[in-house]
Amino acid sequence: MKEGPDIALIGSLIGDPARANMLTALMGGRALTATELATHAGITLQTASSHLSKLEAGGLLSQRKQGRHRYYQLAEDEVGLMLENLMGFAASRGMNRHRPGPKDPALRKARVCYNHLAGDYGVRMYDSLIAEKQIEINGDDLALTPAGQSRIEALGIDYSALTKSRRPICRTCLDWSERRSHLAGSLGEALLTLFIDKGWAKREANSRAIRFTANGEKAFSELFPQ
Amino acid sequence: MKEGPDIALIGSLIGDPARANMLTALMGGRALTATELATHAGITLQTASSHLSKLEAGGLLSQRKQGRHRYYQLAEDEVGLMLENLMGFAASRGMNRHRPGPKDPALRKARVCYNHLAGDYGVRMYDSLIAEKQIEINGDDLALTPAGQSRIEALGIDYSALTKSRRPICRTCLDWSERRSHLAGSLGEALLTLFIDKGWAKREANSRAIRFTANGEKAFSELFPQ
DNA sequence: GGGATGCTTCGATTACCATCGAAGTATGAA
DNA sequence: TTCATACTTCGATGGTAATCGAAGCATCCC
Numbered sequence: 001m002k003e004g005p006d007i008a009l010i011g012s013l014i015g016d017p018a019r020a021n022m023l024t025a026l027m028g029g030r031a032l033t034a035t036e037l038a039t040h041a042g043i044t045l046q047t048a049s050s051h052l053s054k055l056e057a058g059g060l061l062s063q064r065k066q067g068r069h070r071y072y073q074l075a076e077d078e079v080g081l082m083l084e085n086l087m088g089f090a091a092s093r094g095m096n097r098h099r100p101g102p103k104d105p106a107l108r109k110a111r112v113c114y115n116h117l118a119g120d121y122g123v124r125m126y127d128s129l130i131a132e133k134q135i136e137i138n139g140d141d142l143a144l145t146p147a148g149q150s151r152i153e154a155l156g157i158d159y160s161a162l163t164k165s166r167r168p169i170c171r172t173c174l175d176w177s178e179r180r181s182h183l184a185g186s187l188g189e190a191l192l193t194l195f196i197d198k199g200w201a202k203r204e205a206n207s208r209a210i211r212f213t214a215n216g217e218k219a220f221s222e223l224f225p226q
Numbered sequence: 227m228k229e230g231p232d233i234a235l236i237g238s239l240i241g242d243p244a245r246a247n248m249l250t251a252l253m254g255g256r257a258l259t260a261t262e263l264a265t266h267a268g269i270t271l272q273t274a275s276s277h278l279s280k281l282e283a284g285g286l287l288s289q290r291k292q293g294r295h296r297y298y299q300l301a302e303d304e305v306g307l308m309l310e311n312l313m314g315f316a317a318s319r320g321m322n323r324h325r326p327g328p329k330d331p332a333l334r335k336a337r338v339c340y341n342h343l344a345g346d347y348g349v350r351m352y353d354s355l356i357a358e359k360q361i362e363i364n365g366d367d368l369a370l371t372p373a374g375q376s377r378i379e380a381l382g383i384d385y386s387a388l389t390k391s392r393r394p395i396c397r398t399c400l401d402w403s404e405r406r407s408h409l410a411g412s413l414g415e416a417l418l419t420l421f422i423d424k425g426w427a428k429r430e431a432n433s434r435a436i437r438f439t440a441n442g443e444k445a446f447s448e449l450f451p452q
Numbered sequence: 453g454g455g456a457t458g459c460t461t462c463g464a465t466t467a468c469c470a471t472c473g474a475a476g477t478a479t480g481a482a
Numbered sequence: 483t484t485c486a487t488a489c490t491t492c493g494a495t496g497g498t499a500a501t502c503g504a505a506g507c508a509t510c511c512c
């Protein structure tokens with residue numbers, strides 16, 4: 001009768017539209033204040049505060065106090081992966097909140113998935129890394145090959161810093177628009193940071209969308225050939 | 227602000243305890259009648275009926291009329307995968323509805339995941355199939371190798387019947403207790419059916435648990451060596 | 453046909469929870 | 483200290499949805 005883990009609890013946390021909007025906003029990867037999240041959800045600050053403490057109690061969000069602000073973010077990588085997964089399922093059922101709008105193609109092309117690159121570009125990068133044997137699949141785990149390691153170090157990513165964290169370096173995440181895997185984990189995060197630092201890509205203001213510059217497009221295609 | 231698919235809708239569907247109990251019960255793989263599902267959820271038939279039509283409208287369940295009974299089951303493999311995934315997330319957050327009971331070890335050892343084998347045995351089978359190169363990973367897809375094909379035909383599984391369906395033959399599913407992949411898809415289903423038809427394993431009455439016989443244990447170890 | 457079983461629909465009730473106004477706490481600035 | 487900003491807590495309200503009794507269909511059996 002009552003077997004296994006309690007999916008009703010998470011379900012009810014995500015099931016409220018205001019909370020779902022907040023979580024979606026946080027999938028953009030930026031830590032947001034309570035007030036910002038309230039506007040995203042279209043509710044007052046009091047209501048938002050109540051929702052946020054529920055999400056935090058449920059382990060979906062974590063909080064960081066900074067002066068008189070409280071910055072909220074997804075508690076862990078797993079939360080982002082789970083949400084992207086749910087979005088994929090929802091999309092496959094045609095559960096869309098709007099008819100595909102002008103922003104939609106941009107999202108499908110490239111977007112932030114919590115802290116790494118997703119969309120067409122995310123999948124292309126993943127496929128290219130696999131094809132060039134810079135990452136490889138061992139059962140459930142994804143690992144950086146020696147070739148891949150020297151490659152990312154050449155790009156200026158500090159490999160030893162990645163190994164210090166307890167988080168997995170490589171990890172797959174199921175892309176909701178492409179229905180295929182892309183790269184998550186600390187390397188996925190480092191690569192997106194790199195693109196932005198180099199000025200190849202920019203995050204859009206209130207959106208998950210990522211816009212590549214002309215230079216960025218070129219560099220990306222060279223780095224990750226089809 | 228309102229980007230991407232509507233996760234709140236699925237969330238709210240799963241978020242009700244009665245509905246979550248029904249879905250969990252249907253993860254046992256058997257099609258159940260409305261009355262049976264009502265008892266599983268601990269509610270009256272009227273209430274259950276209302277929940278069931280919501281779940282059906284949401285695309286999570288499908289219905290089959292047989293005489294005066296209505297048999298409900300998960301609409302598609304994807305629904306089962308999504309639920310198992312959510313359970314994994316819930317379990318990792320310690321969201322359990324009960325302190326680990328006597329049934330719990332049995333579930334972790336071997337259980338039905340909608341229509342295929344899960345738990346320790348499910349993962350062992352998957353690992354063995356990979357290690358012996360009978361299935362292989364190509365990017366996101368799992369494929370049966372020629373060796374694997376003749377192997378399952380030797381076991382008495384009708385390979386051509388598997389290819390006729392539009393469903394993928396091989397597919398990975400994330401195991402909530404082991405936190406690793408096991409085999410889903412039409413082959414996963416066929417293998418579990420085979421175990422039961424041969425009398426190697428039995429489904430328990432009102433549970434997802436699967437009990438292997440002494441013969442079954444032996445046959446399983448020989449077929450899928452560590 | 454008559455009766456029983458399985459399920460749905462209707463209607464009324466209840467309980468929960470999202471919502472917001474108002475007041476309270478904390479941090480920062482002046 | 484005083485004022486402003488950011489947020490939480492309290493309390494009251496309202497709306498939604500879960501719940502169940504009763505009645506209505508549908509199917510099967512005799």
